[in-house]
Amino acid sequence: MSVAVDGPAARIVVALDVDELDQAVALARRLSGRVGWLKVGLELFTREGPRAVAAIAEHAPVFLDLKLHDIPTTVARSVASVARLDAGLLTVHASGGPTMLRAAADAAGEASGGRLRLLAVTVLTSTSDDELAAMGCDGAEVQVPRLAAMAIASGIDGLVCAPVDLGRVRAAVGSDALVVTPGIRAQASDSDDHARAMSASAAVRAGADLLVIGRPITRADDPVAAVEAIVATLA
């Protein structure tokens, strides 16, 4: 059984972005009881499959980041399959549109009885406004809150957005929706590939409920100390 965590540590989702299950389980074991969630991404899931979810779920609630985007029937059936695994959060792409999002939400409700909650990814942080324009879309400032409001209206539980968009997303969806952001760094100079990183405390002030943090914890010499340092800034 995974360990539930209280207080500010419950906001932290550690991204286990490794492709070997052994490495992921070793990290999960160290972080068990210290963070709210562990995120299993596409790399690990495509390599190891459902057994990765089962192995990580022994240590913490699992956030399965598959970013589903397909025809409504296929997404609904895939969501129902995930509902049979021990995951509590699953991502879909908001750009799949209202019919796909509604089908996903209905499938999660029917197959899991509310145990599996869905998050819609608005615009990937790697997508520039020039790329959005090439796809016929408005810039992120308009597109992100538009997709966020559409996803919540379609029955999705929450959103994933970049730190810079937190204020606009929170304003678009109100206080009930779960809002999740990656791109958390102690210092802007450590931003890795994030265009605009934010500190954990600033992201919470801007409206984030959950903070997805990967490399600052997983690549630290002491991942537990790295978690504790971040949690201290949220207390």
Ligand code: C5P
């Ligand atoms: O950068 P970090 O290792 O903290 O990334 C944690 C998560 O943030 C990744 O699993 C990915 O989902 C997301 N990410 C992002 N944009 C980036 C890099 C990572 O949204 N440029």
